[in-house]
Amino acid sequence: MKQRHEIRHAFISRILAAGLAAVVCSSAGATEVHTWTDEQGVTHYSDAPRGEGESRTIEVEEIYRPGTADAYEAEDAPQAPDAAPTDAETTGDSPASTAQERRERLARQRTEQREAQEELDKLCALHRDRLERVEPARRVMYTDDSGELVRLDDDQRMAMVEESRSFLEDNCPP
Template identity: 30%
Template sequence: MGRMILTGSLLLALSASAMASQVYKWVDEKGITHFGAQPPQGQTAEQIDTKVPQIRSVAPTAAAGSQEDPEQKAADEKVRREVARQEAERKKYCETTRNNLAQLRNNPRVRVTDENGAPRRLGEEERQQRIREAEEAIAKNCR
């Protein structure tokens, strides 16, 4: 039984290339491109290769990683540090914004400092506007 399956699979795999026929491509007088198994009479046609090339994968070797340029390693490390710094800043911003949003939602009598340094109470409309702004900032910048 196993021998029959192996033989059938082998024949099936080989039959695909044996069954492949020649394909022709040509453009008619109206500029329309046609494809067919037979070339047109009295017109030149281009033969198209229908064989699919075998793709061989090459596994990366350990030696390739060890020959990495030291300058590239330094640049990669610098980028990693910068990304980590930006991520830490983003997390801190998100935490602060979430805390501010919680304060705005839970306390209808919020006091802020104006540009002169004097404390003042936010009106309800301004408080709602700041809540919307905080929600938008969290949605945009925080995960």
């Protein structure tokens, strides 16, 4: 019976550790995890240190997924020692609120990056469409600002084709 309890405890600990790893890896900006074992031998994990007793701090690296909407840009360089104190230092914010602010900042950055990626996707689609329509055609007509139908000559048409090709090569995946 005791051996079964130990196996069960080890199994539960592994499941909790795997669950913690999944939560930590998927959470935006989580950099510290605090762990402790209570009187019953159960291991606990938290983003805030335990109020009483000892807890161990585990540093966790953020996941970087290059080439995806979840990719994030490098953070700003650390401040020089003689630089002005940060808001957290001057207001005395707790580390938990500083971590929350960091998570919110990273979430905003990801949202901005997602929006920028959506805009780039629209531009890529526009240039692909333009290339499909303009490249094989000999006569390309468009409506100008005054509402008149205007025909592009071959030089203008080829310039438009080159512009679209260049944009697609520089900014859009094949």
